[in-house]
Each structure stands twice: as C-alpha cells, then as structure tokens.
Amino acid sequence: MLSADLVILNANVITLNPRQPRAQALAVKEGKIVAAGSNDEVGGYVDGETRVLDVDGKTVVPGFVDCHVHMTGFGQQLQALDLRDVKSIGDMKDRIRRYAENNPGKTWILGGRWDHERFAERRYPNRWDLDEAVPDKPVFLVRVCGHVGVANTKALKLAGITRDTIVEGGKVDVDEVSGEPTGILRENALNLVWRVVPKSSEAELEEAILGACRRAVEEGLTGVHWIVDSPEELRLIQKLWREGKLPLRVYLGIPAKLLDEAVRLGLATGFGDDMLKLGFVKIFADGSLGARTAALKEPYSDKPETSGMLLLSQRKLNQLILEAHRAGWQVAVHAIGDRAIESVLKAFSKVLRRHPSMNHRHRVEHCSVLNPRLIRWMKRLGLIASVQPHFIVSDFWVVDRVGVERARWVYPFKTLIREGVVVASGSDCPVEPISPILGVWAAVARKTFKEESLTVEEALKTYTVNAAYVSFDEDKKGIIEVGKLADLTVLSEDLFSVPPEKIREINVEMTIVGGKIVYEKRQNT
Numbered sequence: 001m002l003s004a005d006l007v008i009l010n011a012n013v014i015t016l017n018p019r020q021p022r023a024q025a026l027a028v029k030e031g032k033i034v035a036a037g038s039n040d041e042v043g044g045y046v047d048g049e050t051r052v053l054d055v056d057g058k059t060v061v062p063g064f065v066d067c068h069v070h071m072t073g074f075g076q077q078l079q080a081l082d083l084r085d086v087k088s089i090g091d092m093k094d095r096i097r098r099y100a101e102n103n104p105g106k107t108w109i110l111g112g113r114w115d116h117e118r119f120a121e122r123r124y125p126n127r128w129d130l131d132e133a134v135p136d137k138p139v140f141l142v143r144v145c146g147h148v149g150v151a152n153t154k155a156l157k158l159a160g161i162t163r164d165t166i167v168e169g170g171k172v173d174v175d176e177v178s179g180e181p182t183g184i185l186r187e188n189a190l191n192l193v194w195r196v197v198p199k200s201s202e203a204e205l206e207e208a209i210l211g212a213c214r215r216a217v218e219e220g221l222t223g224v225h226w227i228v229d230s231p232e233e234l235r236l237i238q239k240l241w242r243e244g245k246l247p248l249r250v251y252l253g254i255p256a257k258l259l260d261e262a263v264r265l266g267l268a269t270g271f272g273d274d275m276l277k278l279g280f281v282k283i284f285a286d287g288s289l290g291a292r293t294a295a296l297k298e299p300y301s302d303k304p305e306t307s308g309m310l311l312l313s314q315r316k317l318n319q320l321i322l323e324a325h326r327a328g329w330q331v332a333v334h335a336i337g338d339r340a341i342e343s344v345l346k347a348f349s350k351v352l353r354r355h356p357s358m359n360h361r362h363r364v365e366h367c368s369v370l371n372p373r374l375i376r377w378m379k380r381l382g383l384i385a386s387v388q389p390h391f392i393v394s395d396f397w398v399v400d401r402v403g404v405e406r407a408r409w410v411y412p413f414k415t416l417i418r419e420g421v422v423v424a425s426g427s428d429c430p431v432e433p434i435s436p437i438l439g440v441w442a443a444v445a446r447k448t449f450k451e452e453s454l455t456v457e458e459a460l461k462t463y464t465v466n467a468a469y470v471s472f473d474e475d476k477k478g479i480i481e482v483g484k485l486a487d488l489t490v491l492s493e494d495l496f497s498v499p500p501e502k503i504r505e506i507n508v509e510m511t512i513v514g515g516k517i518v519y520e521k522r523q524n525t
C-alpha cells in the first residue's frame with residue numbers, strides 16, 4: 001500500500017464530488033489526493049513518515065478560490081494606518097504617533113478611514129492636530145468615505161497647497177479667521193497630495209503582497225484570481241513564486257493597458273504552472289453604482305440628471321476584445337450598469353460570430369444590473385458571471401439608486417444559475433472583505449430579493465467547482481477526489497447544518513495548498 005505524506009482523519013469532508021459526496025478521511029501524497037473514504041480505508045496510508053491530522057469532526061471543503069481580488073491594494077491597505085474605530089481626536093493623535101514610531105521606515109504616514117461623526121469632538125481633524133502627533137513627516141489621512149482627507153503642514157507644503165490654491169472639482173478648506181488651509185481637502189483637492197506621495201519601494205510592495213497572501217490563507221483561500229496593475233507587481237509575484245514563497249495559487253489578471261505588450265510577446269492565458277499562471281486581461285466598460293458612474297440605460301433613480309457613462313466606445317471595446325480573443329486571452333470585462341453590460345454583450349457577440357470558440361470562458365466582472373434578456377444573452381454567448389456576493393450587503397442603498405424594479409435584477413444569482421450561466425464568486429477586496437465565508441453567507445442569507453438567494457451548495461460551488469472552471473482547471477481542482485490537487489479548507493463547523501445567519505460565524509481552522517499546511521489557527525489553550 002502507498003504511504004501518504006498527509007492523512008486527515010475524523011473529518012466531515014464535503015467533497016462536492018457527486019460520485020462520493022462525503023468522506024471521513026483523506027490521504028495526500030505529492031500534493032495530490034490519493035484516497036478518500038472512511039478512517040479505516042484511509043488509515044492504511046499512514047506509515048512512520050506520514051503527518052496525521054485528527055481534525056476531530058471538523059468540516060473539510062475544497063479550497064476556496066477568490067475570482068476577483070486586488071491583492072496588492074489589499075496588502076497596502078493592511079499596512080496603512082487604520083483609524084476606523086477611533087472615537088476622539090485625542091485618540092486619533094495617539095494612534096498616529098504610535099504608528100509613526102512603529103514604522104520608522106515610512107517616509108509618509110498614510111491611511112485613514114476615520115469618521116468625525118464618531119468623534120467626541122464632532123469636528124473634522126485639522127493640520128494642527130496632525131502636526132502635534134507627527135510634525136517631521138508628511139501625514140495624509142483619508143476619511144472613511146474616500147472623498148475628504150486631512151493633511152498635516154508638511155504634506156500641504158510638499159503638495160504646494162496654500163491659502164490661494166484653487167482646484168476644479170475640489171476644495172481646500174481654509175480657517176475662517178486666518179484664511180490658512182486647515183488641512184481638510186475635498187474631492188479633486190485630494191489629488192494634489194496623491195501626486196506627490198512617492199511610489200512604494202520594492203521592499204514595501206513585497207511586504208504588502210506577502211501580507212495580503214497571509215491574510216488570504218487565514219481566510220481559507222487556496223487560490224486567487226489576482227488583478228495586477230503594474231509590471232512591478234508582476235515581477236514581485238514571480239520572484240515570490242521562484243522562491244517558493246507564494247502560499248496559495250495565483251491566476252493573474254493583467255490590465256488592458258499591458259495587453260499589446262503581452263500579445264506582442266506571444267503570451268496567452270494558461271501559461272505558467274499550478275502555482276502561478278497567466279489568466280485574463282481586464283477591461284473596464286464603466287464605473288460603479290456607489291459613485292453613480294456605472295452606465296445605466298435609464299437615469300439613476302436618486303439623481304435623474306445622470307445615467308452614468310461608458311468608458312469605451314462600442315468600436316473601441318469591440319477592438320480590444322477582438323485583439324485579446326484572437327491572441328488566446330481570456331477576457332474579463334468590468335461592467336456594472338445594464339447599458340455597460342449590453343455594450344459588452346454586443347462586443348462579445350460580434351467577436352464570437354467572426355471567430356467562434358467553444359471554450360473561450362470569457363467573463364463579465366460584477367455584472368450587477370441585469371434583466372432576464374441580458375441573462376439569457378449571457379448564457380447564449382457562454383459568458384461567465386464573475387460576481388462578488390458581499391456587495392449585496394454593502395450596497396444596501398441599491399433600491400434608492402436604481403429603483404425597486406431594476407433593483408430586483410441586481411445580483412440575481414439564482415436566476416443566473418437557473419438559466420445555466422456559470423457563476424463564479426470573488427470579493428473585489430479591498431473594496432469588500434476578502435473572506436469567502438462572508439461571501440457564502442451573503443449569497444445564502446440575503447435579506448433583499450430573497451428569491452435570488454442561493455443554497456449553501458450553490459454558493460460553495462461558486463468559490464470552488466465554478467472557480468476552477470473559470471481558470472480552466474476543472475480537471476485539477478474544485479472538488480475533492482482522488483487525483484485532484486490537495487487544496488483544502490478546514491472549517492470549525494459544517495456550513496450545511498448551521499442556520500444561514502450563522503454561516504458568517506464559522507471559523508477557518510486550517511488551509512492546505514497542495515498538501516502543505518499554509519495556515520493553522522492557533523489553539524487557545
């Protein structure tokens with residue numbers, strides 16, 4: 001009998017494999033599953049070299065994959081000063097001072113997410129508050145909304161902001177008495193500071209990336225569809241891959257601005273190995289519902305003078321998709337409003353008519369504002385709906401934004417699945433939390449338009465089976481089966497047996513990638 005590297009016993013294994021839905025034990029050798037069955041059946045794989053994990057009835061599922069995440073941005077957010085829970089300006093000063101002391105290497109103190117509505121003083125912080133905390137380094141902290149920020153004197157100086165600064169589409173607040181800038185900057189005035197903030201050093205970027213990977217595996221992810229923004233990022237990911245430091249599998253999404261270069265080099269989707277692989281090219285068709293920049297067919301219900309905007313003309317969109325498709329790239333188009341989605345479907349129709357392909361697996365990212373006609377059209381074209389369930393929770397204002405009739409067709413996951421569209425899930429972190437457990441909970445326990453809520457199995461599949469399909473990996477992963485990669489997430493409870501509302505409380509106990517334990521929750525003894 002084979003001896004295994006790792007054997008998991010006394011588990012509640014949910015395989016998502018229709019031929020053997022449940023198992024009690026698993027054996028792993030050389031990164032792959034070699035046996036699934038009862039303790040007795042799998043126990044024979046144990047020899048002196050085998051690591052044996054008795055998980056004491058805990059639940060094991062196929063490793064979660066996040067199909068849409070900005071890992072570097074997430075890592076940078078983790079590194080930045082987070083003032084979300086600050087209750088007073090005094091407290092804010094302490095936190096800034098301490099952060100500066102603990103991060104002596106940082107030339108700028110950046111971060112924010114403060115909310116003056118929570119402050120005892122009920123006023124905006126100002127440059128003089130910040131100067132008291134850190135006088136010798138520039139400090140720039142953005143409010144939780146992202147539309148207002150506060151800078152200290154040093155940062156204002158570097159940004160060249162004075163009492164006379166005028167910004168189109170923005171505002172530099174000034175003191176009523178002295179006429180000097182208070183440090184509060186609004187909208188486009190924020191860019192005056194961003195312009196002078198130095199780019200992250202390579203070491204900082206690497207630290208951010210590693211931090212994001214650490215958090216991702218803590219949340220139970222064994223793979224991510226990682227949307228990169230720059231060649232620097234891509235170089236660092238490759239470096240970590242070479243050094244064996246990537247704890248989870250990466251499927252890369254490159255920005256449209258790098259498509260020409262990639263095509264010229266002859267690169268295409270699928271190049272790489274099981275740990276790091278070229279994925280898709282990401283194209284933007286519109287903006288967001290939050291900012292009312294998503295392109296709708298009819299005006300916004302709470303701002304009838306606007307209906308958002310398309311970022312590309314139909315011609316340009318057709319061209320981009322054509323170029324990527326012909327060069328062998330999977331295409332992922334960000335489209336949120338129904339007008340944007342329609343434009344994207346038109347483009348795909350045209351391209352696929354001229355260059356048919358049975359196996360393109362092109363995807364629409366977010367595809368938020370749908371309707372039955374668009375859903376059937378997506379199905380006909382074989383497009384994947386790459387969705388982020390937690391938006392259901394965060395976009396609680398959606399009925400105000402688009403009215404109840406259209407809101408019915410925002411995030412209609414159940415109808416998508418019923419109509420035969422492949423639905424894959426992700427987080428869009430750092431916009432939303434990276435936890436796939438929260439995503440499953442949001443899709444299952446939704447409170448609005450409940451007819452669109454998913455069963456636990458459907459939701460789980462969007463992060464596993466379907467995610468594997470999206471990266472052309474369905475023969476390698478997505479379910480627990482002999483011969484598949486040993487990517488596993490161990491959970492504190494069975495998500496099928498807890499009430500839907502409790503799914504969010506389930507903990508990740510352990511994350512295993514290719515048979516290697518990349519995260520293990522510390523036992524509090």
Ligand SMILES: [Zn+2]
Pocket residue numbers: 068070428
């Ligand atoms: Zn995104």
